[in-house]
Amino acid sequence: MVSEPPAATLAPAPATVPYSTASVTAPDDAASRARFVDWFRAVAPYIHAFKRKVFVIAFPGEMIQAGKLAQTVQDIALLRALGIRVVVVHGCRPQIEEQLRLRHRESRFHDGRRVTDDAALECVKEASGEIRLDIEAAFSQGLANTPMANADIRVMSGNFVTAKPVGVLGGVDFEHTGVVRKIAIDQIQLALNSRAVVLLSPLGFSPTGEAFNLSMEDVATSIAIALKAEKLIFLTEIPGIVDELGELTRELSERSAKALLDGGKLEADTAVYLRHCLRACEADVPRAHMIPFDIDGAALLEVFTHDGVGTMISRDDLEFLREAGPDDVGAILTLIEPLEADGTLVPRGRGVIERDISAFSIIEHDRRIFGCAALHPYPDQRMGEMACLTVVPEAQGLGDGERLLKHIEQRAREEGLTRLFVLTTRTAHWFLKRGFVQTSLDALPPEKQRAIDRSRNSQVYIKQL
Numbered sequence: 481m482v483s484e485p486p487a488a489t490l491a492p493a494p495a496t497v498p499y500s501t502a503s504v505t506a507p508d509d510a511a512s513r514a515r516f517v518d519w520f521r522a523v524a525p526y527i528h529a530f531k532r533k534v535f536v537i538a539f540p541g542e543m544i545q546a547g548k549l550a551q552t553v554q555d556i557a558l559l560r561a562l563g564i565r566v567v568v569v570h571g572c573r574p575q576i577e578e579q580l581r582l583r584h585r586e587s588r589f590h591d592g593r594r595v596t597d598d599a600a601l602e603c604v605k606e607a608s609g610e611i612r613l614d615i616e617a618a619f620s621q622g623l624a625n626t627p628m629a630n631a632d633i634r635v636m637s638g639n640f641v642t643a644k645p646v647g648v649l650g651g652v653d654f655e656h657t658g659v660v661r662k663i664a665i666d667q668i669q670l671a672l673n674s675r676a677v678v679l680l681s682p683l684g685f686s687p688t689g690e691a692f693n694l695s696m697e698d699v700a701t702s703i704a705i706a707l708k709a710e711k712l713i714f715l716t717e718i719p720g721i722v723d724e725l726g727e728l729t730r731e732l733s734e735r736s737a738k739a740l741l742d743g744g745k746l747e748a749d750t751a752v753y754l755r756h757c758l759r760a761c762e763a764d765v766p767r768a769h770m771i772p773f774d775i776d777g778a779a780l781l782e783v784f785t786h787d788g789v790g791t792m793i794s795r796d797d798l799e800f801l802r803e804a805g806p807d808d809v810g811a812i813l814t815l816i817e818p819l820e821a822d823g824t825l826v827p828r829g830r831g832v833i834e835r836d837i838s839a840f841s842i843i844e845h846d847r848r849i850f851g852c853a854a855l856h857p858y859p860d861q862r863m864g865e866m867a868c869l870t871v872v873p874e875a876q877g878l879g880d881g882e883r884l885l886k887h888i889e890q891r892a893r894e895e896g897l898t899r900l901f902v903l904t905t906r907t908a909h910w911f912l913k914r915g916f917v918q919t920s921l922d923a924l925p926p927e928k929q930r931a932i933d934r935s936r937n938s939q940v941y942i943k944q945l
């Protein structure tokens with residue numbers, strides 16, 4: 481299991497720290513200084529966790545058209561400076577359309593896929609050549625007083641992708657439209673080892689020397705899988721996955737992603753991105769992200785903050801994290817009894833666990849239960865309590881607690897809850913690090929307030945979902 485490092489729910493960076501000056505002036509009041517240092521330290525676990533990991537970052541031609549290239553390149557340069565190995569894949573659909581228009585040629589699509597005739601292939605080459613140069617130029621900036629100062633980035637491109645033709649589908653000959661057949665992983669690794677950013681266009685070549693028009697999503701996903709990337713990140717023209725109420729879905733498991741796609745209600749563009757994210761996760765890429773490029777610093781926010789700004793699709797380890805059933809009561813009791821005995825958890829007893837078993841989620845591995853947590857909803861207040869969060873001592877510190885918390889958060893969101901609270905006597909700092917803030921008992925649902933054993937002197941922590 482690969483888990484995200486501990487949460488960095490960031491306090492806002494101090495306003496006195498300028499974004500684009502070469503010499504950052506330290507804030508002059510103590511509170512701002514402390515906030516800046518806290519903020520920086522909160523990001524440290526992510527920096528350590530992602531060092532030398534491969535991120536594949538892909539964006540469509542629409543992002544370049546929207547004038548977001550320079551700032552995206554600055555963010556990617558920062559990721560690289562933090563030791564992340566970055567492969568960039570660009571799209572060029574609107575730029576191809578523009579080229580076709582200039583040549584008075586029609587675009588032809590079938591089943592959402594471009595039919596690339598000879599003229600269209602010329603347009604693809606023209607459009608992607610131009611974009612590639614623009615990206616290389618953007619990575620070459622190094623002006624003082626900009627985030628690119630001292631970046632000194634080399635960009636490497638090449639014939640890393642072997643393609644094969646789509647062929648004839650449903651009676652339609654797709655001509656020069658292709659799909660990825662093979663990736664030159666060793667050569668890409670060499671380039672990444674030399675600290676270069678690898679840049680790939682949506683073009684591939686066949687052993688017969690032909691060029692094929694590929695989809696940016698296919699290239700990015702295939703590369704992420706081949707390189708066993710830590711993350712596949714699509715910077716998208718859409719906000720991510722938005723539910724029927726217009727709320728952003730921040731996290732999706734493979735299983736929920738599959739169900740969404742099968743439901744057939746997604747917009748075509750959203751479905752294309754999601755399908756590729758799912759394909760990556762199914763092939764063992766731990767996480768794939770769809771994040772809107774119109775948010776400034778979207779990639780940084782997604783990577784270095786706990787909740788991110790888009791939708792993250794995570795590999796399922798279904799047998800690993802699941803909802804509890806009646807057969808799990810005994811194992812849960814074994815897990816929590818020592819903590820009830822030492823006062824960490826409120827004593828509940830078998831009867832209560834049996835009654836509430838459907839509230840529990842558990843982490844299981846090789847038929848052994850390693851951790852559990854329960855969600856008790858208070859729908860009237862749109863609040864939920866996370867209770868009994870426990871991980872066996874020998875598995876602590878591996879991210880299972882964090883994983884359980886995220887799962888409970890997701891369950892709470894799915895039940896329409898907007899706040900999650902916990903009562904704790906010894907674990908306050910763990911929750912603080914994960915975006916909870918302390919509150920008073922009065923903030924809890926009246927029903928819960930009446931049931932609390934006040935002699936325990938528990939502290940209440942709450943998190944906005």
Ligand SMILES: CC(C)(COP(=O)(O)OP(=O)(O)OC[C@H]1O[C@@H](n2cnc3c(N)ncnc32)[C@H](O)[C@@H]1OP(=O)(O)O)[C@@H](O)C(=O)NCCC(=O)NCCS
Nearest residue numbers: 869870871876877878879880881882903904906907909910
């Ligand atoms: C709290 C608990 C569930 C965390 O589970 P976990 O799988 O170890 O958590 P993670 O791996 O996601 O996080 C580990 C980090 O939390 C820290 N941590 C663990 N217990 C902590 C505590 N009581 N207070 C503050 N930080 C704590 C670890 O030091 C580690 O920090 P690091 O990553 O900087 O090294 C687990 O320690 C546990 O079962 N504790 C006993 C039961 C308990 O206190 N439950 C909460 C009831 S309100």
